Amino acid sequence: MRSALLAAVALIGAAPLANAAPQIRGHYVEARSCDVYTGPCFANAEMGLAGREAVMAWKVEQGGWNGVDLKGLSVAVVVKAERGLGTDGVFPAEPGKIDSVVLVDDTATSEQESALLSFVKNTAAKYTENVTNVVKTPIEFDVDHYTCVAKFSAKDAASIETRKLDGHDCVCSNEMVYYKPLNESQSVKPAYTLVQSFQGKGLDGTWKLNSTRSAFVATFRN
Numbered sequence: 001m002r003s004a005l006l007a008a009v010a011l012i013g014a015a016p017l018a019n020a021a022p023q024i025r026g027h028y029v030e031a032r033s034c035d036v037y038t039g040p041c042f043a044n045a046e047m048g049l050a051g052r053e054a055v056m057a058w059k060v061e062q063g064g065w066n067g068v069d070l071k072g073l074s075v076a077v078v079v080k081a082e083r084g085l086g087t088d089g090v091f092p093a094e095p096g097k098i099d100s101v102v103l104v105d106d107t108a109t110s111e112q113e114s115a116l117l118s119f120v121k122n123t124a125a126k127y128t129e130n131v132t133n134v135v136k137t138p139i140e141f142d143v144d145h146y147t148c149v150a151k152f153s154a155k156d157a158a159s160i161e162t163r164k165l166d167g168h169d170c171v172c173s174n175e176m177v178y179y180k181p182l183n184e185s186q187s188v189k190p191a192y193t194l195v196q197s198f199q200g201k202g203l204d205g206t207w208k209l210n211s212t213r214s215a216f217v218a219t220f221r222n
Contacts, residue, residue: 024063024070024119025221027143028185029150030056031160031196034086036179037169037213051084052095053207054182055160055196056124057152058220059141068115074139075116076103078158079127080203086179099132101202103154106136123222124183133202148191148217157200162191162215169213185218 034051057076064070079085082096102120104113113136121128137157143150148164169192177190193215197208 023222024060024065025219026061026063027059027141027145027150028057028181028183028218028220029141029143029152029160029162029215030054030181030183030218031162031193031209031215032085032179032182033196033207033209033214034084034179035213036086036177036216037165037175037190038171038178051086051179052081053198053203054079054085054127055152055158055198056127056182057139057141057154057160058120058123059143065115065119068111070108070112070115070119073105073108073112073116074141074152075105075120076139076152076154076158077101077120077124077127078103078198078200078203080205085182097130098127099130099203100128101133101135101157101198101200102128102131103139103157103200104134104136105139108136119222123220127182133200135200143217145187145189145217145219148189150191150215150217154200158198160196160215161194162217163194165190165192165213175213181216181218183220185216185220188216188218191215191217 033053059074060070079100081098137155140153150162152160193212199206
């Protein structure tokens with residue numbers, strides 16, 4: 001009995017603390033090629049058809065990855081799937097093959113670049129199984145979570161610009177956050193996308209979408 005108790009105590013002592021500080025935290029913005037804040041009738045009509053593309057961006061506010069400090073650096077993943085990426089949380093999406101391009105902050109050292117790539121491959125594992133291109137590029141990323149104003153720009157490769165949703169954005173009076181963010185995040189707010197674009201290489205096409213209800217502004221911690 002005594003040996004079993006000692007073993008149990010040892011296991012408890014070895015377990016990680018539930019409230020241990022996150023390894024990395026910061027800002028997250030996502031924009032899709034379908035409305036994420038929408039009425040079910042609209043969403044059901046386009047399920048599996050629209051929403052094949054997305055731009056996801058992270059900015060590290062504090063911490064690092066694999067022991068490498070990443071404070072102040074940004075990274076983005078741009079994806080294009082065979083079918084829609086959207087899921088309402090009940091019916092899982094079956095997007096088929098997903099190609100992705102990773103955009104890495106050009107101020108990152110080679111060690112930081114490797115850490116950022118490892119971070120997104122871990123955080124967005126489903127969307128980075130087939131990375132077709134990795135590009136180091138100047139990245140500008142500013143977020144105001146209160147107003148949901150976000151501006152992400154990876155030079156000529158990709159961009160997201162958002163604002164807060166308001167009453168004028170209501171179309172059918174039955175809108176809801178129909179789709180969930182593609183990645184785990186906190187303090188999530190749907191936002192209005194003024195512009196979302198990808199003009200880079202590696203995804204067999206480019207796109208630019210304006211004036212949609214297709215974004216999330218959030219935070220992340222891991």
